Amino acid sequence: MKIADLSTNDKPNWCPGCGNYGILMAMKQALVSLNIPPHNTVVVSGIGCSGKIVHWLKTYGFETLHGRPLPVATGIKLANNRLTVIANGGDGDGYGIGGNHFIHSLRRNPDITYIVHNNMVYSLTTGQTSPTSQKGFKSKSTPFGVIELPVNPLKVGLAMGGSFIARGYAGDLAHLSKIIAAGIKHKGFSLIDVLQPCVVFNKVNTYDFYKKRVYKLEEEGHNVRDVEAAWRKADEWGERIPIGIFYTDDRESYEQDLPQLAKKPLALQELNADVRRELMERYA
Amino acid sequence: MTGKKKKGEIINSFSWKIGGPAGFGIKASGEIMSKALMRAGLWVFDTDEYPSLIRGGHNTYQVRASDEEIHSAVRQLDILVALDEATITKNFREMRKGGIIIYEETTAPVSKIKTLIKKRGDIRLFPFPLVKIAEEEGNILMRNVVAIAASLAITAFPITVLNAVLRDFFRKKGSRVISSNIHAAMRGYKLAEKYAKEEITDYAVRLVPLVNDKNGKKKRILLTGNDATAMGAVQAGMKLYAAYPMTPASSILHTLAALERKYSLVVKHTEDELAAMNMAIGAGFAGVRAMVGTSGGGFALMTEALGMAGCSEVPVVAVVSQRVGPSTGMPTFTEQGDLRFVMHASQGDFPRVVLAPGDVEEAFYKIGEAFNYSEEYQLPVIVLLDKYLSESHKSVNPFRTSRVKIRRGKLLSQKELNALKEYNRYEITPTGVSRRVIPGMKGGVHHVTSYEHDETGHFTEDSRERTAMVDKRMRKLEYLKKRLPEPMLYGNKRAKITIVTWGTPKGAILEAMKLLKKEGVLINLLHYIYILPFREEPLMKISRRNRLIIAENNATGQFASVIREKTGVYIKDRILKYDGRPFFPEEIKEDVLRIIRGDSK
Ligand SMILES: Cc1ncc(C[n+]2csc(CCOP(=O)(O)OP(=O)(O)O)c2C)c(N)n1
Numbered sequence: 009m010k011i012a013d014l015s016t017n018d019k020p021n022w023c024p025g026c027g028n029y030g031i032l033m034a035m036k037q038a039l040v041s042l043n044i045p046p047h048n049t050v051v052v053s054g055i056g057c058s059g060k061i062v063h064w065l066k067t068y069g070f071e072t073l074h075g076r077p078l079p080v081a082t083g084i085k086l087a088n089n090r091l092t093v094i095a096n097g098g099d100g101d102g103y104g105i106g107g108n109h110f111i112h113s114l115r116r117n118p119d120i121t122y123i124v125h126n127n128m129v130y131s132l133t134t135g136q137t138s139p140t141s142q143k144g145f146k147s148k149s150t151p152f153g154v155i156e157l158p159v160n161p162l163k164v165g166l167a168m169g170g171s172f173i174a175r176g177y178a179g180d181l182a183h184l185s186k187i188i189a190a191g192i193k194h195k196g197f198s199l200i201d202v203l204q205p206c207v208v209f210n211k212v213n214t215y216d217f218y219k220k221r222v223y224k225l226e227e228e229g230h231n232v233r234d235v236e237a238a239w240r241k242a243d244e245w246g247e248r249i250p251i252g253i254f255y256t257d258d259r260e261s262y263e264q265d266l267p268q269l270a271k272k273p274l275a276l277q278e279l280n281a282d283v284r285r286e287l288m289e290r291y292a
Numbered sequence: 293m294t295g296k297k298k299k300g301e302i303i304n305s306f307s308w309k310i311g312g313p314a315g316f317g318i319k320a321s322g323e324i325m326s327k328a329l330m331r332a333g334l335w336v337f338d339t340d341e342y343p344s345l346i347r348g349g350h351n352t353y354q355v356r357a358s359d360e361e362i363h364s365a366v367r368q369l370d371i372l373v374a375l376d377e378a379t380i381t382k383n384f385r386e387m388r389k390g391g392i393i394i395y396e397e398t399t400a401p402v403s404k405i406k407t408l409i410k411k412r413g414d415i416r417l418f419p420f421p422l423v424k425i426a427e428e429e430g431n432i433l434m435r436n437v438v439a440i441a442a443s444l445a446i447t448a449f450p451i452t453v454l455n456a457v458l459r460d461f462f463r464k465k466g467s468r469v470i471s472s473n474i475h476a477a478m479r480g481y482k483l484a485e486k487y488a489k490e491e492i493t494d495y496a497v498r499l500v501p502l503v504n505d506k507n508g509k510k511k512r513i514l515l516t517g518n519d520a521t522a523m524g525a526v527q528a529g530m531k532l533y534a535a536y537p538m539t540p541a542s543s544i545l546h547t548l549a550a551l552e553r554k555y556s557l558v559v560k561h562t563e564d565e566l567a568a569m570n571m572a573i574g575a576g577f578a579g580v581r582a583m584v585g586t587s588g589g590g591f592a593l594m595t596e597a598l599g600m601a602g603c604s605e606v607p608v609v610a611v612v613s614q615r616v617g618p619s620t621g622m623p624t625f626t627e628q629g630d631l632r633f634v635m636h637a638s639q640g641d642f643p644r645v646v647l648a649p650g651d652v653e654e655a656f657y658k659i660g661e662a663f664n665y666s667e668e669y670q671l672p673v674i675v676l677l678d679k680y681l682s683e684s685h686k687s688v689n690p691f692r693t694s695r696v697k698i699r700r701g702k703l704l705s706q707k708e709l710n711a712l713k714e715y716n717r718y719e720i721t722p723t724g725v726s727r728r729v730i731p732g733m734k735g736g737v738h739h740v741t742s743y744e745h746d747e748t749g750h751f752t753e754d755s756r757e758r759t760a761m762v763d764k765r766m767r768k769l770e771y772l773k774k775r776l777p778e779p780m781l782y783g784n785k786r787a788k789i790t791i792v793t794w795g796t797p798k799g800a801i802l803e804a805m806k807l808l809k810k811e812g813v814l815i816n817l818l819h820y821i822y823i824l825p826f827r828e829e830p831l832m833k834i835s836r837r838n839r840l841i842i843a844e845n846n847a848t849g850q851f852a853s854v855i856r857e858k859t860g861v862y863i864k865d866r867i868l869k870y871d872g873r874p875f876f877p878e879e880i881k882e883d884v885l886r887i888i889r890g891d892s893k
Binding site: 018046048050051055063069071079080082085108279280282288290 | 511512513515523534553560563564566567570575576577579580581582597600604690691732738741751
């Protein structure tokens with residue numbers, strides 16, 4: 009399998025320099041490195057600049073609604089647990105309007121890889137504040153600066169029992185594609201929060217901003233099985249910003265606990281139920 | 293029908309009600325009573341009324357049984373069992389002439405309303421030591437079983453049938469509970485039999501079992517609209533059900549959850565209704581028959597995703613069991629107030645099917661059709677139930693499961709896909725229906741989207757492509773409309789008056805037709821199950837020769853407005869009820885008489 013096998017004829021219409029290009033390429037590289045055929049992959053997205061990603065990938069795809077990629081992806085996975093399901097969304101999409109699905113997907117642990125294009129701003133709607141905008145961030149909807157604290161997705165992930173919690177950086181393709189590959193391989197819900205510079209609407213969290221700050225957890229001997237260390241690292245945001253896998257464990261995925269999926273995915277089962285006897289047993 | 297016996301007359305039919313606070317086992321009593329009568333070969337219909345709370349309040353359960361098929365609840369009662377005072381004060385006006393109130397002075401004193409009861413002069417009071425017997429047998433909770441037994445003794449129904457039902461009902465609770473219940477029932481039965489012999493010698497109601505088949509039993513089943521919907525969905529090959537609990541749809545979730553492993557389904561109680569609908573749509577996209585169930589409030593949260601199913605042409609079935617609105621309304625009461633809501637829910641124009649089964653049988657068979665239409669036409673199908681259908685039991689002859697056919701439309705097999713030179717998910721076709729393939733199939737890779745898109749699924753804002761895609765989607769409905777079954781006409785074809793309704797008022801109207809016939813008034817019923825797309829011709833045809841009366845369970849005549857919109861026919865005469873209760877045949881009869889005699893209300 010080659011990168012070209014995953015590329016469509018159309019060119020992405022993101023702004024030049026958008027962090028989403030890096031995420032798209034990292035996804036392709038991860039799928040190629042794992043040799044997952046395009047027809048066995050479903051990429052699900054929400055609405056936002058990030059959501060457009062399904063149009064630029066030659067896999068099965070579903071561009072859903074603002075905030076809803078996770079439940080749609082979960083439905084797809086439950087229907088056919090042999091598919092590789094990758095959900096994508098923006099920070100507004102996943103941590104704002106879709107926040108309820110986010111926290112419940114973490115505890116539910118379906119085998120889905122969730123890539124959040126975290127640019128800390130609402131881009132498609134031309135630059136309003138987002139749940140991950142830093143305190144004081146000025147935008148069209150917060151001209152006097154954000155008052156709330158930002159959501160820390162990694163800490164939410166840890167608190168909700170997430171089984172794979174990672175952060176990538178759209179400016180480091182090789183590293184990001186490895187994290188995505190590890191997330192896809194992980195049997196359970198993989199949260200990959202990706203620092204994604206938006207060159208138009210976020211003049212604070214730029215490539216420059218990140219270049220100075222990011223460092224790789226694995227280069228500093230971080231133990232991905234140590235949940236307390238993960239909490240400490242998740243809290244680090246300032247002069248130094250860690251990227252990499254913060255935490256992972258091997259708890260059962262949601263589908264693994266459903267015996268009705270053990271033999272065959274739902275989508276491939278025969279529709280031959282006959283409730284005749286059941287009716288007599290229950291209601292006669 | 294009166295409780296007073298004419299010479300030699302026997303009435304093998306009754307309407308019975310038990311009432312008391314929540315926590316007194318009112319629901320259990322009703323279910324036990326219904327099952328006993330059903331197993332004796334009688335036709336049964338029951339319905340309950342309860343407030344939205346866990347303890348206290350006024351709860352009632354009405355059971356009707358007869359040697360003829362029953363289609364609805366009625367207003368009038370033959371026997372009322374009062375476990376508290378409120379049951380008497382709130383219900384004694386419904387007593388039929390010669391009707392019997394079983395009560396106990398210590399817990400349900402009649403003293404306060406004795407004068408009112410005396411004034412009517414035709415209600416019989418039957419004081420009975422319900423609590424005393426129950427307590428002596430070990431548990432005050434068994435007062436309801438004593439009351440059931442007493443009621444059956446008065447109607448001379450054999451106690452053995454009741455005992456068998458008690459055995460089944462309490463099986464999980466163990467043999468001690470079973471035997472004390474049977475003891476309590478026996479004592480209640482014997483004592484009531486003795487009293488009845490002494491005091492109510494002229495009682496005409498005699499519930500005689502109908503023993504028909506060779507095993508001595510008439511094999512019928514007794515189930516609710518929700519039961520029928522759940523079982524019908526399993527029969528139809530539903531593989532995923534996603535829901536968030538909401539009365540009156542919740543029992544669909546409970547029934548399906550229990551069947552999950554046996555029938556290899558995934559039944560998911562999600563974090564909210566947004567998740568439920570989106571999950572079902574994801575599953576539908578991936579090729580399984582998926583369904584959600586909710587009530588109006590939950591459906592409000594599903595509306596955005598409903599539009600996504602319409603736009604991306606993903607099949608999905610949404611069961612919406614209506615309750616009293618607006619807003620949280622009266623959660624445990626019935627109404628047909630969500631018709632316009634579900635017809636128009638979500639932004640933009642897109643095709644959908646809306647259907648409303650009228651009874652338990654239609655619920656079972658139509659849910660199968662809902663799945664068929666959703667897959668054949670690749671659109672969302674909304675099935676409207678209401679509290680009355682969802683939670684009332686009706687006895688029916690066992691469903692013929694072989695009648696449920698599975699039609700999946702243009703869902704391609706891998707082989708069929710391989711034979712294609714090119715595959716476009718949204719290919720423009722004369723019927724508007726395009727070929728569908730599911731993820732995992734080789735050579736079919738495509739994406740779907742909630743944005744407007746071209747034939748490949750890629751988003752577009754091109755004016756020509758946009759128009760073509762809207763036309764393609766809407767064509768599906770025109771095509772489907774010609775294939776939908778017509779509304780049914782019940783009753784005498786020569787009648788000059790036609791009641792028009794949709795969904796559940798059907799039962800009460802069928803019974804009202806019989807009552808009106810006795811008054812010399814001939815009417816028939818035009819019953820719509822399919823509201824969208826709407827078959828105009830039958831309505832227009834009948835409107836040219838008959839006087840039309842609309843009956844629906846809402847305040848504004850929503851269906852009447854749909855009829856006017858679709859056909860231009862304005863139905864002036866309306867029977868509308870929106871007090872949270874279902875129609876009773878008696879009131880339909882009275883309203884029809886009032887309308888045709890030209891009285892104003
Ligand atoms: C229910 C709903 N509300 C609002 C919108 C408008 N909307 C589209 S994208 C978006 C936010 C985009 O921000 P984010 O999710 O962070 O994604 P980004 O564009 O930054 O990738 C909003 C508010 C919508 N499509 N649907």
